[in-house]
Amino acid sequence: MSPRPDDVSNPSWLGKPIDVRLLFEPELASLLDVLRGLRRNEWSKPAVPGWTVHDLAAHILGDLHGRLGWSTEGHQRTMAAGETLEAFIHRVNQEWIDLHTDHSPAELIEALELAGTQAACQFEGADLDSTGLGVSWAGTDPAPMWLDLAREFTEYWTHRQQIRHATGRDTDPEPNALSVVLDTFMRALPHTLRHTPAPAGTQLQVVIGEPAAVTWTVTATADRWSLAAAPRGRPAASVRLDPETAWRLCTRGIDPSTALARVRISGERRIAEAACQIVSIVY
Numbered sequence: 001m002s003p004r005p006d007d008v009s010n011p012s013w014l015g016k017p018i019d020v021r022l023l024f025e026p027e028l029a030s031l032l033d034v035l036r037g038l039r040r041n042e043w044s045k046p047a048v049p050g051w052t053v054h055d056l057a058a059h060i061l062g063d064l065h066g067r068l069g070w071s072t073e074g075h076q077r078t079m080a081a082g083e084t085l086e087a088f089i090h091r092v093n094q095e096w097i098d099l100h101t102d103h104s105p106a107e108l109i110e111a112l113e114l115a116g117t118q119a120a121c122q123f124e125g126a127d128l129d130s131t132g133l134g135v136s137w138a139g140t141d142p143a144p145m146w147l148d149l150a151r152e153f154t155e156y157w158t159h160r161q162q163i164r165h166a167t168g169r170d171t172d173p174e175p176n177a178l179s180v181v182l183d184t185f186m187r188a189l190p191h192t193l194r195h196t197p198a199p200a201g202t203q204l205q206v207v208i209g210e211p212a213a214v215t216w217t218v219t220a221t222a223d224r225w226s227l228a229a230a231p232r233g234r235p236a237a238s239v240r241l242d243p244e245t246a247w248r249l250c251t252r253g254i255d256p257s258t259a260l261a262r263v264r265i266s267g268e269r270r271i272a273e274a275a276c277q278i279v280s281i282v283y
Contacts, residue, residue, distance in 0.1 A: 014138065014187050015216075015227030017146040020153040020180060021124045027153065027177065028116035031060070031160045035109050038167060043105050047166040055097045056166075057108045060159050062096035064115035067152065068122065085136060089282050123149055137280050139191030150184040154280065157181050158251050171244060175211040178243055182212050185250040185280035189218045190225040196274040198236070204271050205235040212243045218275075237267035239275055250280035 035057060047056040079088045100108070132148025134141025143151075158181070161171050172178070186206060193204070198220040206216045219229035241249075241263040249259040256276050265272040 011140060011144050011147070012228045013190055013221075013224055013226035014140065014144070014147060017128055017144065018150045018180060018183055019128060019146065020150050020184075021126060021128075023153055023177060023180060024116075024120040024123050024156070027156050027160070028113070028120055030172065030174075031116070031156065031163075032109060032113055034160060034163055034167075034169075035105070035112070038105070040105070042167045045166045047162050051097065053163050053166050054101075054105070054108070056159055056163055057105075057112065058097050058100040058103065059093055060156065061100070061108060061112050061115060062093065063152075063155060064112070064119045067119050068115060070115070086282055123152070135187075136282060137188050137191065139194065147184075147187060150180070150187075154181045154184045158247070158281070161247075162253075171247075173211065178247070179212045179214060182208055182243060182246055182250075183214060183216075185247065185278070186216045187227065188250070188278050188280045189216065189275060190227060192278045193218065193220075193225040193271070193274055196225075196271060198271060201232075202271070203229075203231065203233075203235040204275055205231070205238040206275060207238065207240045208246050209240070209242050212246075235267060237265070237269070237271040237275075239272045240264040249276070250278055252279060252281065252283055 038053065043052065043054045043057075045053050047053045051059065079085075083091070103111075126145055126149060128144070128146040128149070130145045131142045132145035133143065135143040135147050135151050138147060138151075140147070142148075157177055164170065164172065189204075189206065200220055200222050202220040204218050204225075206218070208214055216227065217229070217231040217235065218225050218227050220226075221229070241259065245254065245259055245262045248254045249256065259276050260273065263276065
């Protein structure tokens, strides 16, 4: 197997498409329930490095405005000359948050409900077979619309969990959304393993326990690692981990070394450890 640029015209290596179109409305309802239940002092709790709960709520609003194409005075989404994608995203995110520092929690909630409802309607009518925005952590630009939307759903879900954690709440245990999020995150496996050589036909199995209870098999082909091939025989390596470790690893809520202390690895450790470098966000 020799690494090469991923083929965006035939994305079968990304595995079976995921349909998240009907999940945005209940996800919005869950987010609004959490935000409406916060005490005033909880809005200033640290949520992610450098951002409070208030900042993170404003960031979610910015994401929604971006998907809807809604403009805001004083905020331009244009890359500067020589700016990397990661630097651009981090810069415009911070600029948006700075613009909304003085917005009250009530104003943010009202704006999130309006934009979120509009976005959910837009997503529901999307054609999954069309072309969407690129998904850098999966190594495809542009990406098929189904992956673009699934990535978008994972961002809203992840940010809601970060708000929950910041305010003393556990990860939402609702299994359907969690399973979809993990299924989406695992689409990063072929890209994660792109520099991990292995003979064609070599397979890695990733198993996540209850309540997600899902298994993914990624196979080395002549061109790339792929999620398309059907499992055959005993995998060369396997990684078993719990859902909490999995989603937090993929979003860098924990680092790979911490995850490796929690997972069960069998077979070729080199391949399994490479898979544990997975990142399913812009990082």
